[in-house]
Amino acid sequence: MPSEPLTIYLDYNATTPVRPEVVDAMTPYFGVCFGNASSGHGLGREAKGALEEAREAVASALGARERESVVFTSGGTEANNLAIKGTAWAAWGRGRHIITSAVEHRAVLGACHALEAQGFEIVCLPVDADGLIDPERVKQSLRTDTALISFMHANNETGVVFPIAEIGRLAREREIIFHVDAVQTFGRLPVNVDALGVDLLTISGHKIYGPKGIGALYIRPGTKIAPQMHGGEQEFGVRAGTENVAAVVGLARAALLARESMPTENERLRTLRDRLEEGILCRIPGVRRNGDRDQRLPNTSNISFQGIRADSLMVALDLEGIAVSAGAACASGSPESSHVLRAMGRRPEIDGGGVRFSLGAGTTEVEIEHILELLPPLVERVRAATGQGGGQEYNAEHNP
Ligand SMILES: Cc1ncc(COP(=O)(O)O)c(C=O)c1O
Structure with missing residues (x-):
């Protein structure tokens, strides 16, 4: 069913x-x-x-x-x-x-x-x-x-x-x-x-x-x-x-x-993705973008939330009716399983792995604004529940 x-x-x-x-x-x-x-x-x-x-x-x-x-x-x-x-x-x-x-x-x-x-x-x-x-x-x-x-x-x-x-x-x-x-x-x-x-x-x-x-x-x-x-x-x-x-x-x-929709759709998705990413980086302490800012698909944003396991946040978002991914869909649940982030020198014990937001045809501005409202208190709650805080310095240091 x-x-x-x-x-x-x-x-x-x-x-x-x-x-x-x-x-x-x-x-x-x-x-x-x-x-x-x-x-x-x-x-x-x-x-x-x-x-x-x-x-x-x-x-x-x-x-x-x-x-x-x-x-x-x-x-x-x-x-x-x-x-x-x-x-x-x-x-x-x-x-x-x-x-x-x-x-x-x-x-x-x-x-x-x-x-x-x-x-x-x-x-x-x-x-x-x-x-x-x-x-x-x-x-x-x-x-x-x-x-x-x-x-x-x-x-x-x-x-x-x-x-x-x-x-x-x-x-x-x-x-x-x-x-x-x-x-x-x-x-x-x-x-x-x-x-x-x-x-x-x-x-x-x-x-x-x-x-x-x-x-x-x-x-x-x-x-x-x-x-x-x-x-x-x-x-x-x-x-x-x-x-x-x-x-x-x-x-x-x-x-x-x-092929027909690619140019306009890419522009639309890039705008929404940037809005989402910038909103997260500004509003939530202790977060970090994974991946080059420019050489990137226009629909994808991968973010680490210091002190939170990506799969914990994925579950918390799922309970709110938001589907994202912690690493690749085919990888197992643990943050250590992201061979991609490890190859980039990320440390799972600190970064907790990466949450992947990948946007597409159905994504709207209203959805992005909803997530930006919901995410900061949700991250705080998950951090409090797991006894982990997040530091402002992490943002400044890692998101030039
Ligand atoms: C980069 C990349 N290669 C290969 C595959 C596998 O494709 P398929 O799901 O059609 O077997 C995927 C699917 O996630 C992918 O992202």
Whole structure:
């Protein structure tokens, strides 16, 4: 049974509601147009037509010239696994050195760790206190046997955006395969595979008001990739399994709608996010922003409240009907579990982890004002309940 409707949802980096237009576009493919895209009859051809039209739309949204460069998967996690393991195994014998960062999504770090156990050498580059990566550091880490570089475009916890185009140039100069996890940026920032200089790029449907369980991997023509799913010849032999036509159609429609609304929506969200963040930093003692102020997604604010565990505050807000996140949605409840904040040099015993406010299509000014009214006394109450105070000096020192 669905739970009570939430009053205020500020967890759009975790997932988004499916737009009604997307539901409308998908609906026929659950019913009258139920064909298998691999069937040779009329219903199958109809499904195949919808699949290829959607592929064309997604390729175009990515600035990709070739429709065949888009391979649909069950989501961002599978696309990341396919990109990383698929490239690594295809490069076996030529290079076993893989470069990534310490703040990647677990779908990337997990795939890398699995490869490490199988004889690959993984280098996880550190980030600075603002969560940024230094391209010079990437350059210094390159080796003749580097098989793959994999970085995220924007971090899901802090929203910090990496200098992907710069890293892409380095990768190209040395002809090293470059993968980018663009799950948090596709549909939110311009993502063009040529401008970014990527060979592989991951996207997901449910972050952009599309359905869950659908994603895609862009594969630059000529990039060697070993399939990770074996079976039929679907998706150009790279990803076996009957395609989820309804979800694919939904992803394509969501991508189109996101592209149309991006400039105005980003401006609106940036204004609301800044209002929220500045309000919190001004009104509550002992708080700190996590992540670079400028190189950031316009909808994301990650804040530590000194002396309070982020998950305690998340629960307190939930009881008030406000949904936020303590770290990534897929991480466990403890503040220590944020590998992202730890990589930025945060100390969980003092910072308590970070509360992520991620805004989206449904966020209004009224909601932001409501939170700014509610939060200061709530933080005080939680601090009093846990016997922890917060110091003014923390704000001045850490939020220039
Ligand atoms: C940066 C990033 N990569 C990958 C994923 C995984 O995508 P999916 O949920 O579609 O498997 C997420 C989802 O939270 C994400 O934020």
